[in-house]
Amino acid sequence: MKWRLVKFSKNSAFMNMSIDEAILEMVRDGLSPPTIRLYGWSPDAVSIGCFQSMEEEVNVKRCMELGVDCVRRITGGGAVYHDSEGELTYSIIAREDLFPKGIRESYREICGYVVRGLGKIGISAEFAPINDIVTHGKKISGNAQTRREGVLLQHGTILYSLDVRKMFGVLNVSKEKISDKMIKNVEERVTSVRSYSDASIEKLCESIETAFTEGREYDIGRVSNEELSKANGLAKNKYGSRDWNFRR
Template sequence: MKPWRFIYSGLCDPYTNMAIDEAILLNYSSGRVLPTLRIYGWNPPAFSIGYSQKAEEVLDLERCKKEGVLFVRRITGGGIIFHHLEVTYSLTCFKQEINAFGSVKDGFKIICSFLLNTYKKLGLIPHFAIDIKPPALGKSPFCFSSYEDYDIMVGGKKIGGNAQKRKRDLIFQHGSIPLELKTDIFMPYLRNKIDGLEEKVCSLTEALGREITFEELADTIKKSFKETFSIDLIEQGLIPEEEKLALKLKKEKYATDDWNLKR
């Protein structure tokens, strides 16, 4: 299996994060770069909403604007997420480069196996939701408070969330792993309040019973990815074409009301 590129982006604003992910996807699909695993964080903290969600239905837009809370629309589906104290990953590849054959659901199971191994490396006992059949959480506009078959559970609670976009054999997936969940910070900006969230979801700090740094989790994800898929990761930055495209996408797409509001 050919090597992958590894990019560590550090902390970026929400528009830059989504623009970089798409710039990688477009350059990879054009054959300019290796399949890529990227790890990044968010500064300032911000919401991302799923592609099909309407911002005005899930967020108090007036309060967000008044208090300077940013939000961005993703190219993937799923529910709204507040990105704060967390590590986010994204991966871009063709399905044969990660052996993610079969249905989309099969692909989720294969790809998310590196997350299972990440949690195991940290001493946790994770399971796919389908394997333990926890009580139904019901549908929710908030990503972390509902689950799919191959979401990951620790101690009976969902941890993190993942979303995927496919075009034929091309796969783009990204996911969020919360180091801490400070519900009092983001809950006031949601249009509909969520009851009992602490009983449904957990952060990594809660699951471990200790604090964990961004760097420790990022390094564990990287090691787990290499071992799970027997892949060599080559540390590189964005190529000039990606940097130029990311700036263009940020300015003309992700930082605009046309993209974030008028869908």
């Protein structure tokens, strides 16, 4: 089974979610290989979990003023602020029979690659069920998975640098609550690569790529024209639509 590694590129939130789903559809149809994709977000974005309420989780007005994209994922989990300079996202999309049947076990396996990747830049991290990765007791990566028609899609973020004030500016936390105490509280629970490593984001990408591909036969590839065409349709009709993003 030959995998495809799609190297890091930055896209809008709508295209990022659309590309992941387009690849999922093509893997389901046997037209694309199992894929590991690294990406970033430009402009900055907020993604919310499949079951969350956009209005409740996100300061939509502030996002519009700042030009921050807001998108609903097809995966569950919580709201995530995707800083265009401060984060690396991965997706792994493959037939589900390539992974443990149990969802919790497959989180453990896939998050294990991220843990190994962080280890390569000197960060000792561990999987923290249900879906987090922690280092020094603080969260450094959040992950979310879905399975559709025999295909597993897991995407996750690795925090490279952390700007808590910026994050609170777009998530729905009242100004009164953005106290120094609260920021301190978040900084005690969440951390980033920069806090424990001098590695550049390029080095982080390389380490994560290596961790995912070790022991696998793979080609470095790109998102195919057919996948891009599907993704453009999804970006227009689903992920860029109010119907989808504000459905809850």
